[in-house]
Structures are given as C-alpha cells and as structure tokens.
Amino acid sequence: AQSVTQPDIHITVSEGASLELRCNYSYGATPYLFWYVQSPGQGLQLLLKYFSGDTLVQGIKGFEAEFKRSQSSFNLRKPSVHWSDAAEYFCAVVAGEYGNKLVFGAGTILRVKS
C-alpha cells in the first residue's frame, strides 16, 4: 500500500534561512505527489504537484520540490524563509491507479524565528 513518511515532526528555522522539508513515499509505479500547507485555522492549500516530466517543480510562494525516484523522495525547499511561512506542511501521494484518494504524511510543523 502507498505510504508517505515525513521524518521531521517539527522544524525551526530563522527568517531568511533556507528550508528543506523531507518526504519519502512508498509506491510501485510513478507516483503523483503533492505538497500542501495548512496555516492555523485554514484549510489545505496546494503548494505544488509532481505528475510527470521535469523532476524539479516550482510552486507558489517561492517553494520548489524535487522528485528523486532513486531515493523515493519528494523534498520541499525554499531558499529564504519568511515569517509568514510558519505553518504545517503535508506531503501526499495519490493512492491507486484510479481516482484521487490521497495518502498524507503526518505533517511537519515549521516554526520561523526572527
């Protein structure tokens, strides 16, 4: 069965520093991968997705992620973090060949210190 692992429950970075959030997936075929962000009291907002093609995908708010099949990873990066990036970040993969049931990771809470 498909699964997603986000090894880091909490990460704290200084404003202006770079960020990398880790995501590993378990899936036999080419996965469809997503990163969502959830700000306090808000819903899940899509940051970016990988379906196929270029393994480096750009998203909103200056985020990017790189799909590495050899490492079964889809890590999220941002070169310079802003205080408004403090939120919880979820990696997700489409489960199954049909439909759009998403399997989510446990999430990583990002704290930004000034």
Place this chain on the structure above:
Amino acid sequence: EPEVTQTPSHQVTQMGQEVILRCVPISNHLYFYWYRQILGQKVEFLVSFYNNEISEKSEIFDDQFSVERPDGSNFTLKIRSTKLEDSAMYFCASGSSGAPGANVLTFGAGSRLTVL
C-alpha cells in the same frame, strides 16, 4: 479563485447526536471527497463520491456515516450517532477529473467537530 466552502466552521455536539457537515464544491467539479484529521494525527481519506454514488470509502467510513449530494451545489457528510472518537477536523475536497494525473483536489477550510 474558486474555492470549496464548508459549514459550519466549528460544531460542538453531544455524543449520540446526529451531525451534518455541509460543503459547496467548486461549481464545475464532478468528484467529491471527505477527509478527516484527528488532532495530532494524519489527514485520512474517508470517502469519494462521483455521479451520485460512493466510488470508494475507507474502513473508517462505517454505517454511521453517509454522504449525499441533495442538490446541484451541496455535498454533505452525515454522522448518524456521534461518538467521542469522531471529534476531528473534517475536510471536503473537490476535483474536476477522476484521472490521478489530470487532477488536483481543492480543499475547503474544514469543519471542526467536537463531540462531548
């Protein structure tokens, strides 16, 4: 930008009561979903709905749960007799396609259910 709207944002209910959570998906979307997130845990799939019927449901989605699209705009989740463990944030999502590589789900802001 089109959005998925959920009501209520927060509901408190007594154990054993019926609860209906409402969602207005994006107007041209045809695929609808409910997910839930128990505090401190992962977001979990509950059910998917297409063409007025359930297309897939998880083990969580037992006989206490039902979904309905009563008109052309609303999509509801009913919990018939709530239990303490139903306390969670419930997210509605909609999508325009059923093909995994051709679709992105749009999520609502969630409905927080507290069962006392």
